[in-house]
Amino acid sequence: MNTFSTHCITNGPQVRASAEVIAKRFSCDRPGCPCGKRQGKGWITHCPVSDHDDDRPSLNLTDAINGRLLVHCFGGCSQDAVIAALREQRLWPETTLQGVTLGALAQAKGLPLDFLKGLGWRDSK
Ligand SMILES: [Zn+2]
Numbered sequence: 320m321n322t323f324s325t326h327c328i329t330n331g332p333q334v335r336a337s338a339e340v341i342a343k344r345f346s347c348d349r350p351g352c353p354c355g356k357r358q359g360k361g362w363i364t365h366c367p368v369s370d371h372d373d374d375r376p377s378l379n380l381t382d383a384i385n386g387r388l389l390v391h392c393f394g395g396c397s398q399d400a401v402i403a404a405l406r407e408q409r410l411w412p413e414t415t416l417q418g419v420t421l422g423a424l425a426q427a428k429g430l431p432l433d434f435l436k437g438l439g440w441r442d443s444k
C-alpha cells in the first residue's frame with residue numbers, strides 16, 4: 320500500500336498565530352473579564368504593549384479573509400506598537416518589510432504589486 324504524504328503548500332508571506340490563539344494567549348483569569356472571547360467578527364483581549372497597562376481588554380484581533388490579521392487597540396496604541404509587542408512574543412512573523420520596498424517584495428514573491436497592496440502591505444518609512 321502506498322502512502323502519500325500530503326503537504327500543505329503555504330504560499331503566504333509568513334505564518335503567524337491566528338486571532339484566537341493570540342486572544343487566548345493574552346487573556347487573564349479574572350472572573351467576568353471579557354478577554355479571550357469572540358467579539359463580533361474578531362477577538363478581544365488585553366493589549367500586549369508594555370506601555371499600555373490594559374486592565375480592561377482593549378485589543379481587537381480579526382482574521383481577515385485574505386489571511387491577514389488585523390489588530391486594533393482601542394486604548395490608542397498604534398498598530399506598529401501592537402505588532403512589535405506580538406513579535407516579541409513570537410506571535411508575529413519576524414520578517415518585516417523594513418528596508419524592503421513593496422516593489423522588491425512583489426518581485427521576490429512573484430506577485431503583482433497591486434495584489435500586495437490589496438493585502439494591506441505598505442512600504443515602510
Ligand atoms: Zn482579562
Ligand SMILES: [Zn+2]
Nearest residue numbers: 366371392396
Ligand atoms: Zn494598547
